[in-house]
Amino acid sequence: MKNCYINGIGTIGIQHPDYKLLEQEPQALFARNQAQHPVYKELIPAASLRRMATGVKMGCYAAQLALQEAQQPALDAIICGTGQGCLQDSEKFLTAMIAQDEEYLTPTSFIQSTHNTVAAQIALQLQCHAYNFTYVQGGSSFESALFDGLNQLNYSNAQHILVGGVDEHAPQFDDLYTLAGNYKAEDEAVDFKNPTQGGVAQGEGANFFLLSQEQQANSYAQLLDVWLFNQPQRSIATEIMQFLSLNNLQSKDIDVLMLGYNADASQQAYFDAMAACFPETAIAYYQHISGSYDTASAYGLAAAAQVLKAQQFPAHLSYNSIKPNRLKTILLINQSRGTDYSFVLLTAC
């Protein structure tokens, strides 16, 4: 196995573009939360920008941030995860199709509505002809991309890989998901520690990572392992113990367990079952900062990597009252409505 280091991170989400996770309290979360946008023209040509919907802009910008931080290496792969794809343009095209009785359909929103638009646009901006892939796997879309990235580094000659996750709001889809009870209604309270109502506090964002075989002076962390499965075969406890055993670890070796707690009362038990496997471990959460979307776990990875690099564990990440004795190993676990489980194991450089 080769080493895999996180050498660059770019995030765009519902917090201010200049938000510093380790230094600032996050802005309060509501039931629905929209991204706060940077000045995209700084990093994306205006001619391209005018055709991009929110998710594409966020993805291209976050990718550029990650690349800049890693000193712009030549990429061997661009791998993206998205739960819902480019929904805004899909809705725009379908709405026009209905409103205009299938006539006068313009090409741009159709072209940009495919799920692989973000990875493709990043490649176009960079003129990168390397491996380009997009995973659409619900709540583990990002981890699927990350798993591929790790394998590319381990089993091919790839040196530098860009991996990320993107999801965006889209009005009609959001309304349907709210009706289905998956998202909270606009006026509902949001409580991450003792949720009493179902549905998540919806967010949106893009989070990209530059993975490399080479450690740099400013590397964030080392990515040790990624594992994903649809549902536990026996129990989540068994799956966790098997994963730790494969990595020659015990539960006491995990300094921080980072969980995707999402303020959804109907999903709380899944996360509590994970937490119960680590009764003496500091537990962190992050979706009160990012909001919830299919690839929000990518923000969790960004948060964990920043914690390991800075060796700081800010109080606003802490979910329980246990403080970590050291900051060496972080395990991220996520799931989505009882499926799409993922484990991501990180260690300090």
Place this chain on the structure above:
Amino acid sequence: MAELKELLKEQIIDVLNLEDITVADIQDNDPLFGEGLGLDSIDALELIVLLDKEYGIKLADPKQGKEIFSSIQTLAQFVEQNRTK
């Protein structure tokens, strides 16, 4: 004709999402493609749909587009002569 040219400029800015461009920035004889406004082939498709939707003009021969879309002046002349609505 002057009114039509202004309207076409507004419609092009809107349809092509030219955020940084105003009506005053587009001169009647500036080339729309290439060095002028910098439009490309996808924009040409958007303009063909615009002509159909707003003016009832169907471009049967795509090769016509090169001359018609060369500037606001040529586009306005073509629209005035061929519009059905």
